Amino acid sequence: MQRPVSRRRRTPEQAREEILRAAETRLREHGLDGLNVVDVAAACGMSHATLLHHFGSTAGMRRALVEAMTDRLLRDIIEALRCDPGPEPPELLRDLFEALSSGGHAKLLAWLSVGGDALSDDLSPSEPVRALFAALVPTLAERLPPGPDRQRIAKRLIFLVATAAVGYGVAGDRLPRLLAMEAGEAERFPAWLGRQISALLSEP
Amino acid sequence: MQRPVSRRRRTPEQAREEILRAAETRLREHGLDGLNVVDVAAACGMSHATLLHHFGSTAGMRRALVEAMTDRLLRDIIEALRCDPGPEPPELLRDLFEALSSGGHAKLLAWLSVGGDALSDDLSPSEPVRALFAALVPTLAERLPPGPDRQRIAKRLIFLVATAAVGYGVAGDRLPRLLAMEAGEAERFPAWLGRQISALLSEP
DNA sequence: GCGGTTATCTACATTGATGTAGGCAGGGGT
DNA sequence: ACCCCTGCCTACATCAATGTAGATAACCGC
Numbered sequence: 001m002q003r004p005v006s007r008r009r010r011t012p013e014q015a016r017e018e019i020l021r022a023a024e025t026r027l028r029e030h031g032l033d034g035l036n037v038v039d040v041a042a043a044c045g046m047s048h049a050t051l052l053h054h055f056g057s058t059a060g061m062r063r064a065l066v067e068a069m070t071d072r073l074l075r076d077i078i079e080a081l082r083c084d085p086g087p088e089p090p091e092l093l094r095d096l097f098e099a100l101s102s103g104g105h106a107k108l109l110a111w112l113s114v115g116g117d118a119l120s121d122d123l124s125p126s127e128p129v130r131a132l133f134a135a136l137v138p139t140l141a142e143r144l145p146p147g148p149d150r151q152r153i154a155k156r157l158i159f160l161v162a163t164a165a166v167g168y169g170v171a172g173d174r175l176p177r178l179l180a181m182e183a184g185e186a187e188r189f190p191a192w193l194g195r196q197i198s199a200l201l202s203e204p
Numbered sequence: 205m206q207r208p209v210s211r212r213r214r215t216p217e218q219a220r221e222e223i224l225r226a227a228e229t230r231l232r233e234h235g236l237d238g239l240n241v242v243d244v245a246a247a248c249g250m251s252h253a254t255l256l257h258h259f260g261s262t263a264g265m266r267r268a269l270v271e272a273m274t275d276r277l278l279r280d281i282i283e284a285l286r287c288d289p290g291p292e293p294p295e296l297l298r299d300l301f302e303a304l305s306s307g308g309h310a311k312l313l314a315w316l317s318v319g320g321d322a323l324s325d326d327l328s329p330s331e332p333v334r335a336l337f338a339a340l341v342p343t344l345a346e347r348l349p350p351g352p353d354r355q356r357i358a359k360r361l362i363f364l365v366a367t368a369a370v371g372y373g374v375a376g377d378r379l380p381r382l383l384a385m386e387a388g389e390a391e392r393f394p395a396w397l398g399r400q401i402s403a404l405l406s407e408p
Numbered sequence: 409g410c411g412g413t414t415a416t417c418t419a420c421a422t423t424g425a426t427g428t429a430g431g432c433a434g435g436g437g438t
Numbered sequence: 439a440c441c442c443c444t445g446c447c448t449a450c451a452t453c454a455a456t457g458t459a460g461a462t463a464a465c466c467g468c
Binding site for chain 2 (some may be wrong): 027031032035073074101107109110111112113114115130133134156158159160161162163164165166167168170171172174175176178179180181185186189192193
């Protein structure tokens with residue numbers, strides 16, 4: 001009887017890639033509970049033993065996922081900041097907001113914030129990102145009203161946009177209810193913030 | 205041999221309160237993994253069966269914790285906004301930032317963002333909070349430069365502070381490394397944001 | 409085509425966490 | 439002083455998830 005099971009043989013790279021993609025989807029759609037080996041393996045049509053063969057352990061898979069998502073986050077930031085290479089800082093900040101707040105990335109940071117202790121030592125800085133920000137800061141600074149410490153203000157503006165983006169991605173759908181606001185308010189927030197930054201930079 | 209075990213008999217309210225306090229501490233210090241019945245029960249010196257006696261199930265305990273933390277979050281916001289009842293909106297916004305970004309509350313929102321599906325329908329709005337914000341918005345608005353929609357701007361300012369606070373609480377320690385910034389920058393951010401809001405409100 | 413490598417499978421062992429059963433004991437009521 | 443209610447405990451049952459062992463089959467090189 002035993003009908004022979006269909007087997008797809010992947011290269012190790014293919015396999016790891018498929019698995020991590022499925023894992024990320026499950027993280028978005030089912031939260032942390034979705035990140036167990038059985039479900040993730042099922043989601044890409046393999047047995048959980050095969051998954052363990054590739055990643056060694058559940059923790060190994062999760063570490064790899066953090067690493068992959070962090071890489072992608074940084075790549076997205078780089079992409080966002082580079083696709084508009086001309087001196088248009090407001091657009092850049094809007095793109096930064098977009099990159100940080102969009103679904104998966106905010107979930108990653110929320111996970112790192114609330115997840116176990118084993119993950120916190122990752123998330124290393126990256127040279128290209130450092131270079132990009134090193135270039136972004138003065139570009140932004142020279143659009144600011146003159147003053148002794150425009151550089152510092154520029155950095156803090158970036159930081160403001162980044163924290164707002166993360167907060168928006170993590171709790172943007174819950175905060176309006178929490179603060180007794182109309183739901184539509186939240187959706188218009190990113191565009192508004194972009195306009196504010198624009199105005200702030202072009203005003204004086 | 206069997207040494208008689210010391211038993212403290214609590215009222216159900218005492219027990220629930222102790223358990224939830226311990227659970228919240230464990231959430232802060234060990235993340236979601238710390239929220240199992242055995243460890244939480246051990247943390248307040250009882251058997252896990254006793255904990256289940258009070259909350260029915262692990263999910264029941266977690267639901268109760270979400271509810272309690274949400275209540276406390278709202279109470280903290282109310283407290284923050286009321287302890288300075290005079291018309292000093294910048295202080296209010298700073299207090300709001302403080303209330304939202306401080307450890308436990310940001311962890312709660314991160315948890316809700318990444319946790320299972322069973323929790324998302326809680327977090328109901330609350331009448332006193334609605335009243336407070338209804339009062340805060342016009343107070344803030346009349347400090348803004350005159351214009352057709354100061355109310356809307358006031359709301360968005362509040363929303364900006366709130367998202368920034370949540371993002372700061374969730375990822376404030378990781379963002380500097382991610383964005384290749386000096387670590388000290390993050391610590392000075394809340395105070396800076398407060399000053400900015402002050403300046404924005406008293407300027408024109 | 410043949411063989412070796414290894415990705416993949418099934419089946420099982422193990423662990424940890426959840427939930428249950430039944431009895432013990434603290435404290436208030438009478 | 440007694441009794442009852444119920445909070446509390448020990449011990450066990452169960453289940454889900456992790457990880458392991460050994461067999462099998464897909465592909466690549468010869």
